[in-house]
Amino acid sequence: MKEDFLHYVWKYKLFNTSELLTQSDEQIEIINFGFHNTDAGPDFFNGKVKIGKTTWAGNIEIHINSSDWTKHNHYSDKAYDNVILHVVYNDDVVINDKNENAIPTLELKGLIDISLIDKYDVLINRSDSDWIPCGQQIKTVDDFIIQNWINRLAIERLERKSQEIQETLKLNKNNWEETFYQYLFKYFGLKVNALPFELLAKNTPLKIIEKHNDIFSIEALLYGQAGYLEEEIESEYYTQLKKEYHFLKSKFSLTPLDKSLWKLLRLRPSNFPTIRISQLANLLSNNTRLFTKIIEIKPVKGIQQLFVAQTSEYWRAHYQFGVEAKDKKIKKIGINTINNIIINVIVPFTFVYGKAKQNEELINKSLSLLENIKAENNSIVEKWGELGVKSSNAMQTQSLIELKNNYCSQKKCLNCSIGNQIIQQ
């Protein structure tokens, strides 16, 4: 048994509350169970209990064994001076306060329905081989409860992403365009090259990019800064880029990244960093103040349209510098990449910006964008589908990713509506 389970039992009053007694047989009446404190300090704040004839107001501390009080050093911690009731599963030793008076203790052993303990045990302790702990039981949960819970998680995911964005915004002195530009690069790199793309953006400030509006100069800046223009390659285009970069490098005192940061392993050639950089250069050359533009566009189709950028001519016949490709084709940013950018960058940015400007319309727009993008196709979404939890749009797939990563994988079933239903049904 874990303490979390006892918190859960206490919070939802899942034990026999009639005729409660302390360790010294004084009657206990719980007037207020208090509110759950998930930070440091006592487990429940502002409770109210009547012990014998006296009513006490203060905090409630919960442990598996009463001896945990000493193990956790609460005796010398002032934060626990105002504990009015010690709730334990097993009262193995008398605990005194600083004045050497016994702290009133309530033992829960025998008061919790055994079937509740069993269901908890099956869910948390006997499910290690399953993809998610409730894999065997989820089919017994009302669809209405699952859908309601999933809807809440989409907002929770956005709130979590918002915090990250706000931290980067602070570092960028509240410059929305610059911060957006860095996130855009990061997500353009997919998982494999997210870090070098992020470093490339940070190493090449947007204000320098914005001094140029032709794709060639922006490509020279980006390839140069990415470390791609430090070699000798026989190619007219490469030589011109190199010349331009060396001029810009000294003009803006730039330092390139190390080319070895870029990874090609398991990447389809159309996702090679060289191709992505050219597409980004095209996008940036056609759109100054990209973030401001995006905030003003309402329908998802409009944003998808804005991102239809392709590589420059050289890349029609290449995937890497100096290596001629067998196939020759225009390499546009694909719809899946665009949707990925909308889901991971544009939606959270619109949400954070809406909150910062107290603009309900923008907050709603961020949610509506998610609802209007088709469901993502990845292994997590697929697995949920096999368990009968289907999704029809990106709002639902984002929620399911959040559920898997931040609840199921961490066995936070007691904080999940689905887990609550399984344990209490």
Ligand code: SF4
């Ligand atoms: S967190 Fe919820 S959905 Fe995930 S395994 Fe636990 S009960 Fe199931």
